[in-house]
Amino acid sequence: MTYAVKECFLTLQGEGVQSGRRAVFLRFAGCNLWSGREQDRESAQCTFCDTDFVGTDGEGGGKFARAEALADHVRDVWGRGCDDRLVVITGGEPMLQLDRPLLDALHEQGFRVAVESNGTLPATEGIDWLCISPKAGTDVVQRSGDELKLVWPQPGVDLDALEGWDFRNFLIQPLDCEAREEALDAAIRLVMERPQWRLSLQTHKLLGLP
Ligand SMILES: C[S@@+](CC[C@H](N)C(=O)[O-])C[C@H]1O[C@@H](n2cnc3c(N)ncnc32)[C@H](O)[C@@H]1O
Ligand SMILES: Nc1nc2[nH]cc(C(=O)O)c2c(=O)[nH]1
Ligand code: SF4
Ligand SMILES: [Mg+2]
Numbered sequence: 736m737t738y739a740v741k742e743c744f745l746t747l748q749g750e751g752v753q754s755g756r757r758a759v760f761l762r763f764a765g766c767n768l769w770s771g772r773e774q775d776r777e778s779a780q781c782t783f784c785d786t787d788f789v790g791t792d793g794e795g796g797g798k799f800a801r802a803e804a805l806a807d808h809v810r811d812v813w814g815r816g817c818d819d820r821l822v823v824i825t826g827g828e829p830m831l832q833l834d835r836p837l838l839d840a841l842h843e844q845g846f847r848v849a850v851e852s853n854g855t856l857p858a859t860e861g862i863d864w865l866c867i868s869p870k871a872g873t874d875v876v877q878r879s880g881d882e883l884k885l886v887w888p889q890p891g892v893d894l895d896a897l898e899g900w901d902f903r904n905f906l907i908q909p910l911d912c913e914a915r916e917e918a919l920d921a922a923i924r925l926v927m928e929r930p931q932w933r934l935s936l937q938t939h940k941l942l943g944l945p
Contacts, residue, residue, distance in 0.1 A: 737800050738832055739764040742793025743812050748823055749939025751866055751882050752904050753849060756821055759812045760945075761805075763826040763833070764788055764796075768853060768870060771827075781853065781870045783886065785911050788827035806840035813846075820846040830856035830877075838862065851884075852877065868908075869897065884935055886910050887922045898931065906935040 741764045748756045765771075768781035771789035776782055791797050795812055799805035809822050822841055824833055830852050838861045841848050849864035854875040858865055865880035871891035879901035885892065887907045898905065907925050909918040926932050939945065 736802075736832070736834055736836070737798055738802075738805050738837065739791050739798055740796045740805070741788050741791060741827065743795030743808060744945055745812055745814070746944050747939060747942070748821070748849075749937050749942075749944065750851075750908060751884050751906055751935050753821075753823075753864065754935070754938050757817075757819075758821040758823045758849070759809050759846075761809055761822055761824045761829075762786075762788060762793070762796075763824070763829050763831065764791055765831055766826055766828040766853075767831060767855060768828065768873065780873055783910055783912060786827075802834070802836040802840040805837060806844045806846075809841060809846065810844045818845075820844070821849060822846045823849045823851065825851040828853055828856070830858060833859050833862075835859060835861065854878070867902070882906055884908055885932075887925060888918060894925075894929065898929075905932045907932045908935040908937065911937060911940065 741762045743761050745759055748754050748758045766788055769779035769784055813820055829850055838848055847863040850862050851866045854867040854869055854877040855873050858877050866882045866884050867877055867880045868884045869875045871889045882904040883902040884906040907922045909922040926934050
């Protein structure tokens with residue numbers, strides 16, 4: 736399997752329960768809910784994406800013919816001499832490309848592997864931290880994991896149904912858009928009304944980190 740990587744860089748995890756941790760971000764190219772082209776955004780299944788995941792031309796991106804070569808690249812981006820290695824695999828939609836050989840190769844290099852997925856594809860066995868971020872109107876098949884991170888507001892989402900899914904943490908993340916202040920207010924209101932949810936801010940954006 737050849738892996739198409741948009742970019743691979745070292746930063747802090749900005750979102751969710753693990754936010755603030757040093758992590759290599761491995762961003763795969765391509766998504767099953769949007770082509771990534773602006774002219775297709777309105778007709779896409781996911782219309783609010785904040786990410787460029789098209790092609791392999793980003794920092795640390797490229798095509799990798801073997802899992803071991805990609806895991807070596809991730810290790811090099813992490814740097815030498817630090818333990819507690821963490822890689823966050825995202826995209827695009829990572830479950831289009833993340834397979835068992837890559838998970839094994841990353842574990843072999845001493846990484847804990849976190850994944851950010853839209854949940855429309857079943858997660859590969861062996862992921863250490865699974866974050867699912869459902870999109871309204873899509874068929875989410877992956878209904879268990881470590882954190883469910885819902886971008887808000889999203890018309891058409893059934894919160895009562897989501898609360899029945901098997902997640903250890905329920906997070907609400909304000910939609911980054913022109914109306915971001917209204918989105919933040921709506922997210923805070925939701926947490927005040929439903930205390931099992933916690934606020935997730937995109938702290939890397941506040942900090943000017945990638
Ligand atoms: C770019 S997505 C890639 C992973 C996967 N495709 C997914 O949607 O979960 C990474 C995270 O950013 C969130 N996200 C995307 N666009 C956003 C926006 N405009 N505001 C807030 N969060 C956003 C997604 O919901 C997801 O949790
Ligand atoms: N710093 C930082 N943290 C993140 N957490 C999830 C991200 C993503 O795009 O999946 C992301 C990202 O793009 N940057
Ligand atoms: S599913 Fe994720 S990567 Fe795909 S368009 Fe939506 S937010 Fe972006
Ligand atoms: Mg991002």
